Amino acid sequence: MSAQPGSVRFPNGFLWGTKTAAYQVEGSVDVDGRGPSIWDTFSHHAGATRNGDTGDVACDHYRRMDEDLDLLAALGAPAYCFSVAWPRVQPSGSGALNQQGLDFYRRLVDGLLRRSIVPVVTLYHWDLPQALEDAGGWVSRDTVGRFSEYTRIVAGTLGDSVRMWITLNEPWCSAWLGYGTGEHAPGVRDHGKAAAATHHLLLAHGEAVNVLRATIPNASVGIGLNLQPVRPATDHDDDRAACHRVDGNLNRLFLDPIFTGRYPADMLEHYAGLQPGFDVVAEGDLEVIRTPIDFLGVNFYFPITVCAPARRAEARAAGYWIPETERRGRIGDLDAVQVLRAEVSRTQMGWEIEPAALTEILVRVRDQYASLPLYVSENGAAFDDYIGPDGEVHDADRIAYLDGHLRAVLDALDAGVDMRGYFVWSILDNFEWGHGYSKRFGLTWVDYPTGRRLPKSSFAWYRQTVRANGLER
Ligand code: FCB
Numbered sequence: 001m002s003a004q005p006g007s008v009r010f011p012n013g014f015l016w017g018t019k020t021a022a023y024q025v026e027g028s029v030d031v032d033g034r035g036p037s038i039w040d041t042f043s044h045h046a047g048a049t050r051n052g053d054t055g056d057v058a059c060d061h062y063r064r065m066d067e068d069l070d071l072l073a074a075l076g077a078p079a080y081c082f083s084v085a086w087p088r089v090q091p092s093g094s095g096a097l098n099q100q101g102l103d104f105y106r107r108l109v110d111g112l113l114r115r116s117i118v119p120v121v122t123l124y125h126w127d128l129p130q131a132l133e134d135a136g137g138w139v140s141r142d143t144v145g146r147f148s149e150y151t152r153i154v155a156g157t158l159g160d161s162v163r164m165w166i167t168l169n170e171p172w173c174s175a176w177l178g179y180g181t182g183e184h185a186p187g188v189r190d191h192g193k194a195a196a197a198t199h200h201l202l203l204a205h206g207e208a209v210n211v212l213r214a215t216i217p218n219a220s221v222g223i224g225l226n227l228q229p230v231r232p233a234t235d236h237d238d239d240r241a242a243c244h245r246v247d248g249n250l251n252r253l254f255l256d257p258i259f260t261g262r263y264p265a266d267m268l269e270h271y272a273g274l275q276p277g278f279d280v281v282a283e284g285d286l287e288v289i290r291t292p293i294d295f296l297g298v299n300f301y302f303p304i305t306v307c308a309p310a311r312r313a314e315a316r317a318a319g320y321w322i323p324e325t326e327r328r329g330r331i332g333d334l335d336a337v338q339v340l341r342a343e344v345s346r347t348q349m350g351w352e353i354e355p356a357a358l359t360e361i362l363v364r365v366r367d368q369y370a371s372l373p374l375y376v377s378e379n380g381a382a383f384d385d386y387i388g389p390d391g392e393v394h395d396a397d398r399i400a401y402l403d404g405h406l407r408a409v410l411d412a413l414d415a416g417v418d419m420r421g422y423f424v425w426s427i428l429d430n431f432e433w434g435h436g437y438s439k440r441f442g443l444t445w446v447d448y449p450t451g452r453r454l455p456k457s458s459f460a461w462y463r464q465t466v467r468a469n470g471l472e473r
Contacts (some may be wrong), residue, residue: 008410009470015118016422016466018072018080018443019378021125021169023055024430028062035091037127038137038178042185053436059428060451062104069111071444072427075079077466079118080376081423083125084109093129094146098152105154106340109161119162122224122425123151123208124274125169126178126185133186138174138197139276147204151211159216164285164378166297167208170226171201172254180332183434191333192274199280202257206288224297224377225254225367229357231305233315233339239309242336245270246306249334250267251361251375252336254380259369261290263380270334296365297377300405301349306336315339323350347401348382348439355404362412362419373420374412379405381424382439385456393456402458406471424462428453 023039033183043054061068072080086093088101105121112119123448124147132143177184180194188194200421205223207291211221220455230247248267256264262276263286271277282402307315312322331338344352362374381401385393402424413419429442437448445454465471 006406007468007470008473009036009468011409011413011419012469013412014419015081015213015375016077016469017081017118017120017421018077018427019081019120019423019425020061020427020430021083021122021229022085022088023058023062023125023127024432025059025427025428026138027058027060028052029056029118031062032088032104033091033098034101035083035087035093035098036130037087038128038130038133039184041130041133042187044308045187048187049434050436050438053431053438054454057429057451058431059446061428064451065104065108065111065399067453068428069108069115071455072112072117073115074455074463075427075443075459076463077424078116079120079164079421079423080112080427081120081122081289082124082311083127083167085127086124086150087127087129089153090129090150091131093132094149102153102157105158110160113161115148116127118164119158120164120165120166121154121158121162122169124167124174124204125153126174128186137179137186138200139179139193141200141203141280144204148207151208152215155212155215159212159219163218164220164222165212165216166222166224167205167212168201169224170299171198171223172226172250172345174201176249176332185288190381191271194332195271195274195278196276196280198253199278199285202254203285203288205258206285209293210288220294220469222293222295222297222375223258224299226301227251227255227361228300229303229360229364231303233305233307233311234318236308236311236314238311239306239315242306242308242334245334246304246331246336249332250304255365255369257286257289258293259290261286273356293372295373295375296370297375298362298365299378299425300358300361300376301379301381302347302351303354304352305339305341306331309335309337309341312337320441320461321415350437351381353381353401353404356411357409358360358405358408359415361411362417363415367416373418375419375421375423376405377423378425379422380441382441385429385440385445387445387454395456395458398443398456398458399461400406402462403471408464410471424464
């Protein structure tokens with residue numbers, strides 16, 4: 001891969017981009033006919049988000065779209081991935097479409113194309129129309145049909161200009177944070193419902209793949225999964241069993257049905273007896289879920305280490321740190337405890353920084369599932385950014401994080417993995433869900449009172465990386 005001495009290069013045509021999600025950037029939640037989503041409801045609920053932050057204004061991207069398009073052009077990355085807000089397109093999640101909502105995305109796509117930027121569309125990044133949640137949300141099978149209808153509308157409108165589609169972003173988060181731990185909208189705490197939601201989300205994905213293919217002849221369709229290596233704190237059987245359960249929930253529960261058409265037996269057993277639960281699976285569903293996809297999007301942030309709950313003391317003795325207030329977070333009811341390695345640095349989210357874990361998960365997908373084209377569809381980090389006395393944001397830690405993870409992608413390429421592109425989360429600081437505006441992931445600083453955009457040092461660094469199609473050695 002190395003071309004000129006002194007630098008390492010990515011393959012020709014490697015797709016560089018950045019990514020956002022509608023609710024995190026758009027604001028303007030009640031204009032031009034948009035209906036409420038579960039995130040509007042949830043974020044307005046006392047105590048649901050840090051500081052009571054909501055996406056009401058966010059980055060004001062709905063009104064500042066032209067400025068943001070120019071920002072993307074200045075960055076020079078050839079692709080941009082955004083999500084369509086279902087409640088803008090179908091305010092109540094079914095029935096008549098809202099032309100004004102669709103027009104916004106038409107203008108966005110046209111603006112990207114005018115600047116020679118490839119639009120990549122995510123159909124669902126967590127903002128379910130509230131009316132559908134009132135009717136059962138993802139726990140209800142009806143939502144699957146509604147999603148197909150919505151997909152048909154969006155594909156019919158943008159399909160002439162958009163080739164690359166991501167059906168769902170991180171269905172694990174929608175199901176297990178939304179209906180399991182309740183940390184995300186709609187804030188339900190019921191693991192049986194999370195299991196049912198998992199299945200309906202995956203079924204909605206499979207059906208959407210078929211709808212997209214039927215509507216857009218040359219469509220390239222994939223899904224974005226949050227994947228992460230899970231390791232046992234020690235070699236003890238109980239820690240290894242805890243690790244296997246967490247891996248089952250986070251990774252295998254999604255990869256197995258999509259690539260093999262089966263749910264992992266140990267997970268079906270773990271969740272057996274819950275009402276609802278995986279008993280919502282009907283004949284033929286898994287055939288739909290395993291409909292071949294053209295690519296897999298891997299959203300990667302951090303690896304995770306776990307121990308069995310009864311082995312906290314041994315884990316501490318082995319040098320791990322267990323935060324006083326254990327967040328249920330990624331673990332749900334898996335009879336496991338997340339532990340942290342004291343010697344590994346973490347981002348502002350508390351996420352361990354280990355680029356090699358990205359290589360590991362990419363290689364695993366290829367070895368255990370399929371050797372299809374892969375994209376890193378999200379990667380990035382929040383740090384304690386601030387505007388320095390010189391008026392600039394010198395985010396050297398973000399540059400180091402991105403640089404390290406890009407080298408991990410190169411390692412995956414060297415291992416023969418079919419890596420096709422990389423998307424930084426995110427072009428802008430934005431509404432980080434339950435964390436509100438307290439966590440900044442952007443290549444661009446957003447001054448929330450005024451909405452002013454200020455590219456950080458990482459913006460210039462990424463522009464240079466994209467231009468060189470490579471990194472300094
Ligand atoms: C991912 C989400 C994205 C963003 C990043 C930091 O899980 O898909 O919206 O919040 O994390």
